[in-house]
Amino acid sequence: xxxxxxxxTKVKGTTGSTATVDKVSAxxxxxxxxxxxxxxxxxxxxxxxxxxxxxxxxxxxxxxxNITENHTTTLVNGERANSNRRLKTGDKVEFHREAGxxx
Numbered sequence: 272x273x274x275x276x277x278x279x280t281k282v283k284g285t286t287g288s289t290a291t292v293d294k295v296s297a298x299x300x301x302x303x304x305x306x307x308x309x310x311x312x313x314x315x316x317x318x319x320x321x322x323x324x325x326x327x328x329x330x331x332x333x334x335x336x337n338i339t340e341n342h343t344t345t346l347v348n349g350e351r352a353n354s355n356r357r358l359k360t361g362d363k364v365e366f367h368r369e370a371g372x373x374x
Contacts, residue, residue: 306358310336310366326354328364342366 304321307314308328313336320328325345329338344367345352358364 304360306360306362306364308332308336308364308366310338310342313337320358321360323358324354325352325356325358325364328358329354329366336366338366339368341368343369 305316305318306320306328307316308320310332315332315336317328317332323331325347329345332338345354346365346367347356347358347362349363352364
């Protein structure tokens with residue numbers, strides 16, 4: 272098991288090679304190319320969504336996230352987004368129903 276090492280420490284790899292620790296991060300990194308998606312109480316981090324459109328993301332998650340035709344408002348990073356918007360790494364996508372609709 273790997274243990275945290277101070278910066279500048281030389282560590283030995285499994286093949287006998289050595290490396291110097293140059294950066295220590297306390298927070299785990301998200302998968303490259305992922306976006307966070309919320310629809311009601313459901314939340315998910317979707318890998319490989321970067322470069323896809325909001326429309327394609329919606330279509331791919333309809334069943335998993337229970338996205339219905341009543342979810343007419345889409346926000347990306349807190350701002351309204353149209354279905355043609357291309358997603359970038361770290362985007363936060365939210366699907367909302369209009370007030371007063373049942374679903």
